[in-house]
Amino acid sequence: MDGYGVLKWRDGKKYEGNFVNDKREGQGTFMWADGRKYIGEWKAGKQHGIGTYISKDGVQRRGQWVNGRKQAWFGDEKQEDNDDDPTQNYKD
Numbered sequence: 588m589d590g591y592g593v594l595k596w597r598d599g600k601k602y603e604g605n606f607v608n609d610k611r612e613g614q615g616t617f618m619w620a621d622g623r624k625y626i627g628e629w630k631a632g633k634q635h636g637i638g639t640y641i642s643k644d645g646v647q648r649r650g651q652w653v654n655g656r657k658q659a660w661f662g663d664e665k666q667e668d669n670d671d672d673p674t675q676n677y678k679d
Contacts, residue, residue: 604629619643627652 588606595601604615610632617625617634627638633655640657641647650660
């Protein structure tokens with residue numbers, strides 16, 4: 588698929604945004620079944636660039652992702668530890 592599209596998983600996850608060669612690319616929104624969201628940039632099917640994570644409670648945080656891994660939240664003085672980060676669990 589190339590261009591804008593919607594991809595839904597049976598477990599309730601959903602991606603809506605741009606695709607290039609069947610991979611998420613450019614701007615898009617990934618929604619987990621429990622209500623969490625990532626809205627932002629994608630590259631080669633992974634979160635990559637600037638994005639906003641929205642918790643299921645509606646708390647929003649902007650950050651930087653590289654190759655599917657959050658690097659840091661904007662406004663934090665130190666880099667975040669990714670080990671228990673819910674934004675890392677978007678896998679298909």
